[in-house]
Each structure stands twice: as C-alpha cells, then as structure tokens.
Amino acid sequence: MVTLLWTLLVILALLGAAHLWTRAITREAETLIPMAGTRLDLPGGAIHYVEAGSHDAPSLVLIHGLSGKLQHFTYAMMDDLARDHRVIALDRPGCGYSSPFDASAKGLSAQAEVIGMFLDRLEVQNPVLVGHSLGGALALAMALERPDKTAGMALLCPLTHPVDAVPEVFKPLEISGPRLRNFVAQTLYGPFGKLLRGRNLRLVFAPEPAPDDFMTRGGGLLALRPSAFLSSCADLQASAGSIEAQAGRYDTLTVPGAVLNAAGDEILDPVTQGRPMRQFGLGYEELDNRGHMIPITAPTECADFVRRIAAKCHAEGATSTGT
Template sequence: MIPALIAGAIASVAALALFSRVAARRIERQAPADGHFITVDGVRLHYTDRGHGPAIVMIHGLGGQMRNFSYALADRLVADHRIILVDRPGSGYSAAAPSAAILAQARLIAGLIDALGLDRPLVVGHSLGGAIALALALDHPDKVGGLALISPLTQPQDSVPPAFRAIDIGSPALRRAVAWTIATPLGILSGDRGAVAVFAPEPAPADFGTKGGGALVLRPGAFLAASTDLAATRTDMAALAARYHELSVPVAILYGREDAILDPGLHGATIAADVPRVDLTLIPGGHMIPVTAPGQVASWIRGRVGAPA
C-alpha cells in the first residue's frame, strides 16, 4: 500500500512538472524573446537597444519583464532617445544570477551600462526596479546621470501586497518545489486575477499577458525568480534605505495616487521628506502607470533627461 502511494505521489509530481514545462513553452511562443543577449559577470541578460540620443535604461519590477515598458511607454521616447530595456536576472528571458540581492542586481546593471558604452544614462526603475536603481546610484554613482523612479519600492515593509502573497515563500527549497510543480497550473487556473490585482483600481489590458509579457511569470523559472526577489526585499531594504543620504544624483519619483501595491505615502513621501535631492510627483492612477498612463509618464521622463545634478 505504502509503495503504491509513494509511486502515485511521484507520478503526480512528474505529471505536474511535465505540464509546467509544456505550458511554459506555449507561453514563450505567445510572448517570445524580442531582444539581444549579452553576458555580464557570467550572467546572460536579455535586452533591447533602440533609438539614438540621450540614453535611458529601464529596469522593471517584481514579476515583470521588459515588455512592461515596451507595451506603451518605450515607443513614445525612442524617436529622440536611446532606450535600453533589460530583463532583470531570472525574469523574462534573462538567466538567473547567483544572488538576487538588490545590490547584486544593481551591479549587473552597472556592468550592462559599461558593456553597452553608455555615458551616465538616466535610469528609470519601476516598482522593485526603483529599489535596484537606487542601489545602482549608491554603489555606482559614476554610471548614473539621474534616476526617474516610477511607483518605486523605497522603504522596508513588513506586509506583502495581496497581489504577491502567492509568491511569498520563505524556504528556498519550498520555493523550488512549488515553482516546478503547482505554480504554473495554479497560475493558469487563476486566469487574469493577478493582473487585475496589480493594475487595480485601473483595468488590466486584455492583451497584457502577451503584449505586456504578464504571462511569462507563470513559467517555473520566472515564478522562482519573483519569489526569490521578494525574499531579498525583506533582507535588503532596511540597509538600502539607511543610505539614501549618500545619493549624489538627482532623483525624481512619479506615483499614481491610487496605487494599491505600494503606498505613495510610505514609498514616495518618506524618501522625498528625508532626502533633499528627491522630487516627488503624484498623478491619477494605480501601480501600472507605465502601461495605463504612458503619455504622462513619457512626458515626465523627458523632463528628467539632462536635469541638473
């Protein structure tokens, strides 16, 4: 009896893993890699590099990838700027890195800036990408001309937004087990509820899963990376926030007033009050204003390019 139960459990796990792999390949056909690959410090990164003019590097948030920016925002800037979008390690089509620590991810972005020969570009960071952009400016100030942070994570916080509770898994071993068995089928069964939660109170575009790359996080490796990134914020953010007084580049922050993922008061007003170099702007909208308000966001970014240090 017990051997039969064990065999059945093994067969179930194998079936879930096979389903996850097949589903991941289908998702990748719907939202394929559309950039180039470069190896930085041994990590293979996926990026796009379009346009000419002052350079802007864009770093996406938790569970996202570069299509979050290419959905509607990047095309509004590419006519007169060089726009570099990058999938963070483990996200989109970039390989996972040995460490998901915020400072380690910032170091890889610094390496990408060097590899592409960029001269102190404006760095745009959305959500978790904002924290990584701040770490980049603190540890590698010579690589950054300024920061334009959209709905950024800037402070430590104990609670996890409801939209991300499914990836809040403390044990690395359990993260891997969940990622390679039940994460993909459960994500598919939940439909668009994840996107609805991230976009709230604004509606999620019907094509965000493909054009915006939202479905790519359903793949086992991307789920694992997102869960690991979330764990890193718990260990890294307090030390990062304690260093904001060291910032030597101009920092501008744009928040949607109705953001349901990160509180504009905690993550926008706090750093703006504590650090004189930080300028905060609020507009109507939720957490995904790069998608829902691309015109306003593009105009705001243009105002940051070449801003005096």
C-alpha cells in the same frame, strides 16, 4: 491500506499532470513571447535587452519590477521615449530571458552591480535610470553605488523603504525552503497562476482594469515559468533583506531625480514609499485614479514625466561639469 495506496497514486498522478502542464505553459510562453532582443554575455550569465533610438541622444535605461520583464516598457512607453533618447530596456537578472546570476539571491546592491557591469560593457554613459516598482529600488541602489556614472533617476511607483506586509498577489513568493520552492515551481505555480490569472491581474492593476493582451504583449505568461518563479522568490526575499539598509543611506544621495506615484497604488503605498523621498531631495508627482502598473496603463503620462526629469537631470549635470 488499499484506500491509502489509491490516495497516494491519485496524488502522484495529479502532480505528474501538473508537471506536464507546467512544461506546456513554459513552451506556450516562449512560443508566444520569444526573445525580443539581444543577450549580452557577462561574467556569471547574460542580460537580455532591447534598444531603440539614436546613440547620439541622451540615454535612458528602463528597469522593471518584481516578476516583471522588459515588455512592461516595450508595451507602450519605449517607442515614445525613443523619439528623442537612446533607450535600453532590460530583463533584470533571472527575469525574462536574462540569466539569474548569483545576484538574484544577494540583494539590491548585487543586482545593481550586474546592471552596472552591463551598462559599462555597452558603453552607456551617464544614463537616467527609469525604475518601476522594485526597479526603482535598483535605480536608487545604482545611484548610491555609481553616482559618477548616473545622470539621474525617474522612478515610477518605486519601492524605496521596507513594507509592512507582502502584497497578497506575491504571497506565494514567500516560500523560503529551496526544496519546497523548486517543487512548487515545477508543479503547482504555473497551473495555478494560469487558472487564477484574472484574479491576480486585478490585484496588480487595481483600481484600473488590466489590458486584455497583458499576458502576451505585456509578457505576463513568462512569469509563469519555473525559472521565473524561482527568481521572483529570490528577488522578494533578497530585496526585503536589503531595502532597510539601503534606505538608511538615502541621506547621502547626490544623484538628482523624481518620483511619479499613483494615488491608487495598492501594491506599494505612496505614503510610505514615494512621498518620503522628498526629504532626500527628489521631486515628487502623483497621478489620480491610477494603480501600480502605470508604465502600461498611463504610458503617455509616464513618458512625459521621464522626458521632463531626464532633461532636467542632464541639464544639471552639464551645469555641474561646466559644459
């Protein structure tokens, strides 16, 4: 009995220490990576975003992926694109410094509705949507729901179809029970995420090396906060539940665009994700010797791709309207 009591006390002490460490990680993340832009209030929450370039130039909207944040684009791509575009990079609902809304748990169409409402409030007209990973699925959802308000899509290593298995690095996000999920968020996820960050970054960036400054300049530390973990869990499960239905609608796509995949992507297989979109009228290109995180590891190639596709989409839109 005494041994059991001491064991319970040790466990409680360890969990208490983990909770305090989690709070310290959150403070560190928010100190090293403060809010970079503006929060726009909407019904149900607020979207955090940064903007660059001229309002008179064609618009690009940059949408990041699972467990991501707008720093995935501000890391290297955004300034390049802002030379000749109005560029808006946002934190998706529940990510970075954006509110979770209810959309995080309701699937792709619900998040697309929030982002669409955000763009309408900013009076962003006919943008080209640049979606990376899960952000690609959201760009497709917006193209399906708002074809008259979307000029085109430039998709980078996008999620487009159901996946057979969740990538190893995202396995912890499969926790479905809300109580267990919250317990893990408040105690274990941040400390283990920090201890295993080298291994996790290798999995996400493979076969390329992760930049040494990704956890700060790339916003990686923000993903270790409890709020980020909870939103990522909701994102993973909601997108898995809605991507199949969305894929069944691709034959109705009318918005032009193209996919840029990485041949070495170990998170989303180009064979089952990017390449099938050719049958639905999207262009397709592929980078050799690159992994999933091309907005960070191949920013010049990505920016050149986005610029070419955006010019083509805007030209097609001008022709169809007779302007």
